[in-house]
Amino acid sequence: MTDQATGAPRQVSPAPPPDDLRPGGPGGRYSRSGGRRLDALARGFGILHQRRVWTRRAVSWDHADNPALDRVVERLVEEAGPRPDMVAVDLGCGSGQLSIPLARQVARVLAVDISPAMVDLLRANVERAGLTNIEGRVSPIEAIDLAPSSVDLVVSNYALHHLRDPDKAAAVRTAATWLRPGGRLVIGDMMFGRGTSARDRAIIASKTSALLAKGPGGWWRVAKNAVRFLGRLQERPLPVGRWVEMFLEAGLAPVTAVPVVAEAAIVAGTRPCETNDC
Ligand SMILES: C[S@@+](CC[C@H](N)C(=O)[O-])C[C@H]1O[C@@H](n2cnc3c(N)ncnc32)[C@H](O)[C@@H]1O
Numbered sequence: 001m002t003d004q005a006t007g008a009p010r011q012v013s014p015a016p017p018p019d020d021l022r023p024g025g026p027g028g029r030y031s032r033s034g035g036r037r038l039d040a041l042a043r044g045f046g047i048l049h050q051r052r053v054w055t056r057r058a059v060s061w062d063h064a065d066n067p068a069l070d071r072v073v074e075r076l077v078e079e080a081g082p083r084p085d086m087v088a089v090d091l092g093c094g095s096g097q098l099s100i101p102l103a104r105q106v107a108r109v110l111a112v113d114i115s116p117a118m119v120d121l122l123r124a125n126v127e128r129a130g131l132t133n134i135e136g137r138v139s140p141i142e143a144i145d146l147a148p149s150s151v152d153l154v155v156s157n158y159a160l161h162h163l164r165d166p167d168k169a170a171a172v173r174t175a176a177t178w179l180r181p182g183g184r185l186v187i188g189d190m191m192f193g194r195g196t197s198a199r200d201r202a203i204i205a206s207k208t209s210a211l212l213a214k215g216p217g218g219w220w221r222v223a224k225n226a227v228r229f230l231g232r233l234q235e236r237p238l239p240v241g242r243w244v245e246m247f248l249e250a251g252l253a254p255v256t257a258v259p260v261v262a263e264a265a266i267v268a269g270t271r272p273c274e275t276n277d278c
Helices: 032-057 068-080 099-103 116-128 165-178 198-212 216-230 240-249
Strands: 087-091 108-113 134-138 151-157 179-190 255-259 264-270
Touching (some): 032 116, 032 165, 068 099, 068 179, 087 165, 165 179, 165 240, 179 240, 198 216, 240 264
Parallel strands (some): 087 108, 087 151, 108 134, 151 179
Antiparallel strands (some): 179 264
């Protein structure tokens, strides 16, 4: 084939081969892999963004501003059913709001957070509390790699709504594999959708009016939160029902959902036992 203007041979791109035949196999150069690369890029940006945001907010993140969060932690620990011989993992541990009370009741806690500043604070708080059974680790939740069937509890409080939706589902699926038979995954978080249910609308209305009542600072936060929430940029809560589905899809059963306060709910599921293994 020649170029009509110059008569020179025209470069024709070959039709992309089927996915499995691409150079490098699935995920190779052409392809649906373009979508995969974009996805990996979006995840990478998300992770860097969260690290920056939480490194800035580490010192000011405090349940003292919002005592209802302590009620969520208390209930979450109760739902986890901790025992002194258990090994637990806390995803998005912050400065230890959940890891520390949990560590008083289990053998060991691996506390993971994306922000080095948060993990530094966690270590200081652990020392102040006189505990020696918490290991702080700086890592995105999306990159944590633990041996299958190696822990009894995976917990998380107010962290997973920051993950993109496919990454939430992947985190639930992966965490389920870390659990020993009989182990529990327990997630507390803001859980509501974008206004399709009466509960969603009541939550959105009450959060908005509480902020509006604070004056110009509050109005600014309403505007910021609206952009984040509607654009699913940083605040990406899902309704309770979707969390329950993700737990069931990950093979956990039974799965329970408990509303705690305002927008906070806890979803808990157990890795089923096979004959005589727990
Ligand atoms: C709202 S704070 C909650 C902290 C603590 N769990 C609590 O109960 O107060 C959210 C935490 O999740 C962490 N985080 C957000 N995205 C993360 C990710 N992708 N991987 C690991 N940690 C993440 C933040 O650094 C922050 O410490």
